[in-house]
Amino acid sequence: MKRQLDRVFQPNAIAVIGASNKEEKVGFRVFQNLLQYGFKGSLFPVNLKDADIQGVTAYKRLRLINDSIDLAIIATPAYTVLRLIKECGEKGVAGVVILSAGFKEAGKIGETTLEAVALLAEMYQMQILGPNSLGFIHTQARVNACFAKTPINTGKIALIAQSGALATSILDWAASENVGFSFFISTGNMLNLGFHDLIDYLMTDPQTACILIYMEHLSEARRFMSAARAFARSKPIIVLKAGESLEGEAAAVLHTGKVTGSDAVYSAAFQRAGIIRVHRIAQLFHCAQAFSMQPRPKGNRLAIVTNTGAAGILATDYLIRNGGQLATFSEHTIVQLKPLTTPLWTNHNPIDITGGATAEDFAQALIACGKEVNVDGVMIIFSPQYNIDATEVAHAVVQAAKQLHKTILAVWMGGDSVEEGRRCLEQGNIPAYHYPESAIDVFVQLFTYSKNLELLYETPPDIPETFSRDYEGVKNLIDHALEENRNQLNEIEGRKVLACYDIPIAPYFVVHHLEQATKVATQLGFPVAMKIIATSVYHKSDFGGVILSIYTEEEVVEAYETLTKNFMQHFPNVAFEGILVEKMSKKRYELFIGGKKDPTFGPAIILGKVE
């Protein structure tokens, strides 16, 4: 697989089927991108009519090319794709990028075509990206097999996007913010190359420091989890998952035609796999930038250095609200910081080095905080002042940061006047933000990743030896219910299942007449609870079939009458099977536990507090 994907992503020869001389065509842009991006291997345009494409000799058919082809890109209409895939297979192509769209819109015919394409791909062992893909870019190998217009900078971030349109915007933002990429991969409909294949492949890429994923749905959850866990141990994966709300999920189903499964299960799975989940598009870059530039913090203790008291306060508020904490300083650090701040300084974070601070003051404060053992990260907030140059401060911070091994984040507050400063910081590998809040969001994500990583190495404790499970007993109870054509257990059966797993329950009796009830209640000890038992009746509280907190014999009599009356009134034709009397237990927590089969992740356990 690795070797084959190498042929796809670092090809020696690429054929572009549908390469064009007409500017408005996708086949024009992708061929131009390939040409202009400086690809070192061979490029073969395939076009039925034109003899050359953008100055390169064209072939009428793929099979007419004599050389071996590693990667084929298809930019022709949907109806041509099936035949072309066969041709690619016969030619021994390693992978195909299908830029063509319009399969889903073609209804049943489109679906059948895709099925056939998938079968052919399997037969010929070809990797398929798409259809409906924007293509991919591998910056190091100088392969721009993508029809987006936006230029892309080289960097350490790999971006995998399940929406081409969103990816275009992401690349556009990234270009404006000087964010660079190792890979950009637009998956399109994910016919056979899955997230797990891409993650596994990127794990071996030394250029990639972290992976960003825009995800709408996941097909092979188990393989994804295993790939992600392996990758996340060394490098972070940041996911923006759409369809979090029920309304959003409905829209996602419409968009992709797939059921996404419960969002809560996604969140839990991501956390267990060490994946960072973000909820705003902007956080995707902000986090990625920080991860690709900075070491991650060991904890959540931040030192804040600023020349504007106000920004320090706002940053503090936002840090605390989002689960971080202010670092405290040891005596040695305080001595070093003292001369940099005001006489009124109380030795606490944030450190206001005041409006008069020089570039050197910023550098010294950064070094003092960065060397403090109680500090996990340092945030430098610069605000333009009358007699200080934003870029000069940036240079000083970059220099000072070289001797430190802590997470450093910069906030250069303002617009165009501090833009050069921000650029200078990022060239020096210090991520620089416009607002303190954005930097704090990132710091929180960084230490959350650290925390999640610890979880990755956690294994559940062994089952205690004294624990006994009566599988046979459970099986009999369920078989019995199934024989009676029931898909739910009744109250008593439920209790028996719990008993089979050694889960303690409050003592109880089932009674069939009043005298028995009062006798049993006294025997159990007050207070007790009483419930109607009837196998086919489940939501007992709804019709007054449950009475709690019964303290006296008189109340038992009353409860017995009320329960039977309510039951007969609502279920005149259902057999009465008795009344359950149980001891009330004093509750510390009221929890519910459930199991469900998630369409994406399979069996899931739900545990929660009853509100």
Added chain:
Amino acid sequence: MKRQLDRVFQPNAIAVIGASNKEEKVGFRVFQNLLQYGFKGSLFPVNLKDADIQGVTAYKRLRLINDSIDLAIIATPAYTVLRLIKECGEKGVAGVVILSAGFKEAGKIGETTLEAVALLAEMYQMQILGPNSLGFIHTQARVNACFAKTPINTGKIALIAQSGALATSILDWAASENVGFSFFISTGNMLNLGFHDLIDYLMTDPQTACILIYMEHLSEARRFMSAARAFARSKPIIVLKAGESLEGEAAAVLHTGKVTGSDAVYSAAFQRAGIIRVHRIAQLFHCAQAFSMQPRPKGNRLAIVTNTGAAGILATDYLIRNGGQLATFSEHTIVQLKPLTTPLWTNHNPIDITGGATAEDFAQALIACGKEVNVDGVMIIFSPQYNIDATEVAHAVVQAAKQLHKTILAVWMGGDSVEEGRRCLEQGNIPAYHYPESAIDVFVQLFTYSKNLELLYETPPDIPETFSRDYEGVKNLIDHALEENRNQLNEIEGRKVLACYDIPIAPYFVVHHLEQATKVATQLGFPVAMKIIATSVYHKSDFGGVILSIYTEEEVVEAYETLTKNFMQHFPNVAFEGILVEKMSKKRYELFIGGKKDPTFGPAIILGKVE
């Protein structure tokens, strides 16, 4: 006041004391700003040494100017200010902007100087902005009495900032984002011009559509609330308040030297005054822009039109998470939208008009949604596609919006390639954001303001006639406690106070020996609670002085013994005053109610749920 502030903010003649020819001086910048901004009145530089300042004839002393002066700006060191204020007073100046800083740093001397300045200002009835102010800008009157370097655009937003340094950054951001202002006022230390004075004044300014405030502390809460309530009825006030967390509050105290008071009380007060509180700096502009450009929505039902399914899903997720809802469409609207979207469309929001959408498609979808009665606002999300021009779509949207009266927000996703489109939208009065999340944040703030406005007109219901208050009884109870030098009531007294206000409490007795306890418990009916009574002992639960849920006579005996044992063990020298036996009440909610005197807002009532 209004007339006097008119003289300050729309002066005919301005004197700049400390105007300078030296570029590094504050007095240089402020004078240059005044000159270059196109002020139409007379400008008088005052400088002891130079004969002219930046080409304008200078005066050695303020008193040597023959003309009447409306506004004086002081840009000289702190120690000169007191004398200069006196001179200003004698000259009949209406207002003074003190740019000078360094009072707080001067300790006791600084404080005394400020006190004297305040006294003189009162004597001469002068309005003072500062000290430690950055100055102010009134764009319409072409007065730039401020020493910030950033250019400022004319617009409808008034910005009041309690931190000069932060304000510099805010102006800088605003310039980069094409946000314009009617007023910018840096309050500095707020010696005598308070927020309420400024709000009252801005209420009469037709150029101002909304007020932004960066606030660290409030001195005259009552006057602020009354000014804000009056203003907020017609135009919004948006506040970014620092010191929300305890840590942030501590930093704010250090920064301003003032106690800020409880943040929860600020929030409650803001809400009652119809003020919008934001928590991120970026939201300040984003909201202000929307308020100054768009009508506010009547409800929270948003229609989302997009050419990228993915963005629609992400926007939906974020909308739902933040309390908004997706609008539903009536038959007529669905008929109009149908041809614009895919054959798979299910008539629901968000509306994916697909990657092939033209500018005209965007316009039509906007009009259809904007005319739908079930829609309170429309969000248009544009994502760059292969064959569509971002600016052309922006123009079409601006044209279409002209026939609508709903809130319209635009998101042009991407970087530089869509920048012109964003500018074009904002010129057409449609706020345009980079990310869907930012636009949703704004939409949520807009409808929250609408909701808060309704609160403004709410008055508490009349006190029912049957309600009786026994003031005399309460007074006696409190007097009695005070006579005994206590500042807390004991359990029994507390119950009596509640009774004086007709607040029902569970029936109880105080007993002094065991037999009495069992008798009383039976009489009240089980279950009961038992508590130690001792006037000087308040936190009874802490030492086991409270036992709840006692169901039987045996348990009463046990409880009595435990309580007396615990009490004697912990308070061997405190007099035993008996044991309270009361009927347990079944709880629906467990609430606490309290009163406190907030240092800023005065009497406050706290009501909450016990967790």
